Amino acid sequence: MKRIGLLGCGTIGTAIAVAIDDGTIPRAELTQVYDISRDAAEGLTAKLSRKPTIMENPHLLSSGPVDIVVEAASQGALTDVALSIIQNRRDLMVMSVGALLDESVRSVIFDAVREYGVSVYVPTGAIAGxxxxxxxxxxxxxxxxxxxxxxxxxxxxxxxxxxxxxxxxxxxxxxxxxxxxxxxxxxxxxxxxxxxxxxxxxxxxxxxxxxxxxxxxxxxxxxxxxxxxxxxxxxxxxxxxxxxxxxPRTSRLALLAAIDMLRGYCSDDGLGFPCT
Ligand SMILES: NC(=O)c1ccc[n+]([C@@H]2O[C@H](COP(=O)([O-])OP(=O)(O)OC[C@H]3O[C@@H](n4cnc5c(N)ncnc54)[C@H](O)[C@@H]3O)[C@@H](O)[C@H]2O)c1
CATH class of the missing domain: 3.30.360.10 (Dihydrodipicolinate Reductase; domain 2)
Incomplete structure (x- = not known):
């Protein structure tokens, strides 16, 4: 069973949380969530039968019982918390991928990944091929x-x-x-x-x-x-x-690609492909 923390409880975060809750992603447990909007976090947990803990700040998300933190919030959120997630030796899945085109952000994250021995996963989102x-x-x-x-x-x-x-x-x-x-x-x-x-x-x-x-x-x-x-x-x-x-900004394929990658991560058939 993989324990998942969720940063961002909007469209993608909700789709992932529901997929964990209804068994579309087997062998997964959503343990904790954080959103800058408390209403969004409460709205999400209300939809779930197995309730995660709502954390008070994003840094607490990776200090608790999680194997991976899924970022589905914003480029700013990713930049703020990626390092603390990795330093806490948690894997990270990134949806706000644009942040990784900033060379300084990318090198801080990837250097830390090597130092702390974790993985960063980037689903192929709204494209294929x-x-x-x-x-x-x-x-x-x-x-x-x-x-x-x-x-x-x-x-x-x-x-x-x-x-x-x-x-x-x-x-x-x-x-x-x-x-x-x-x-x-x-x-x-x-x-x-x-x-x-x-x-x-x-x-x-x-x-x-x-x-x-x-x-x-x-x-x-x-x-x-x-x-x-x-x-x-x-x-x-x-x-x-x-x-x-x-x-309307988020394509359905992006939700499905994220769910599919998490399904691979949580299975033991080795089909979760790390980016680093
Ligand atoms: N990789 C892809 O192909 C792909 C596709 C679509 C969207 N995205 C990106 O994924 C992210 C989530 O998309 P979405 O459609 O769920 O957006 P959304 O607007 O529906 O939800 C985002 C949620 O994150 C929260 N949030 C924003 N900034 C935050 C912060 N600093 N800390 C904590 N929570 C914060 C918001 O309150 C909101 O609840 C966005 O950055 C979006 O650009 C990626």
């Missing part, structure tokens, strides 16, 4: 991600504050609002473009992976088109994700 990208990473010349979302899914991103951006309500046709390196995309769209970080970490890094963000008022899916080319040949594929019913 990362096995292929990883296999050819040494032969890749170019990787481009074109993400198309409804403007409502992009609303509130810092991009609209710091750039000479179009008024989101005036977009009436598919419009490329951003094109640049993934490392910039994840800070300008921190809750919308985690896939850029997953693709970068699997392939040629956040400076060389190019991201296009397209706002399309007719979009009913969150669509990611990946194009990769190099000595190995060329790949091009598209994933059309249904947004989760609770949060």
């Amino acid at each position: 990362m096995d292929g990208i990883r296999a050819v990473r040494d032969e890749l010349d170019t990787v481009t991600l074109t993400t198309t979302k409804h403007p409502d899914s992009l609303r509130g991103a810092p991009f609209f504050d710091v750039h000479d951006a179009p008024d989101i309500d005036s977009i009436d046709a598919p419009t490329t609002i951003f094109e640049g390196p993934a490392v910039d995309a994840v800070s300008l769209f921190p809750t919308n473009i985690n896939v850029a970080a997953i693709l970068s970490l699997s392939g040629i890094g956040g400076n060389r992976t190019i991201v296009r963000v397209v706002a399309d008022p007719a979009a009913v899916t969150n669509t990611h088109m990946i194009e990769a080319a190099g000595e190995f040949g060329r790949m091009q594929y598209t994933i059309e994700n249904r947004p989760s019913s609770e949060n």
Whole structure:
């Protein structure tokens, strides 16, 4: 039985907690949870038959009886608590992957992982095909991600504050609002473009992976088109994700990928793949 702590009780956190509670993730016990919003943590525990303890602060999450802490909160939350989780010798699963494109954050986390002998797990989230990208990473010349979302899914991103951006309500046709390196995309769209970080970490890094963000008022899916080319040949594929019913920014595939990775971690068949 693996003991799981949960940081963040929103869309993804709730899906994971319910999957543990109803047995979709066998051999798992949700022992403790934390959310910056006490209401969110209480709302989540109310849905569960086996109640975890609600912790008073995020650092306590890893000092109690847990094998792994699942971060499903925000890039800031991950940056704040990753080190204390690892120093407490707990494994860590990361959903706010964009934080890992910051080289200083990544090196602190990965150095600590080596020192304390734990593992960091990064589910493939809202994309697929990362096995292929990883296999050819040494032969890749170019990787481009074109993400198309409804403007409502992009609303509130810092991009609209710091750039000479179009008024989101005036977009009436598919419009490329951003094109640049993934490392910039994840800070300008921190809750919308985690896939850029997953693709970068699997392939040629956040400076060389190019991201296009397209706002399309007719979009009913969150669509990611990946194009990769190099000595190995060329790949091009598209994933059309249904947004989760609770949060239009989060695709249903991201919830399912997280649940699947935890299922592997909690089983003893060795199918939980660590990132480090
Ligand atoms: N890897 C992927 O493919 C992928 C896909 C979708 C979302 N995400 C990321 O996963 C995270 C969770 O997504 P979600 O859809 O569940 O979001 P959500 O907004 O539904 O829930 C996030 C929860 O975290 C809490 N929270 C925010 N900051 C916190 C902090 N500093 N400390 C503690 N709790 C905090 C919020 O109160 C909220 O309850 C986000 O960062 C999101 O960008 C990753």
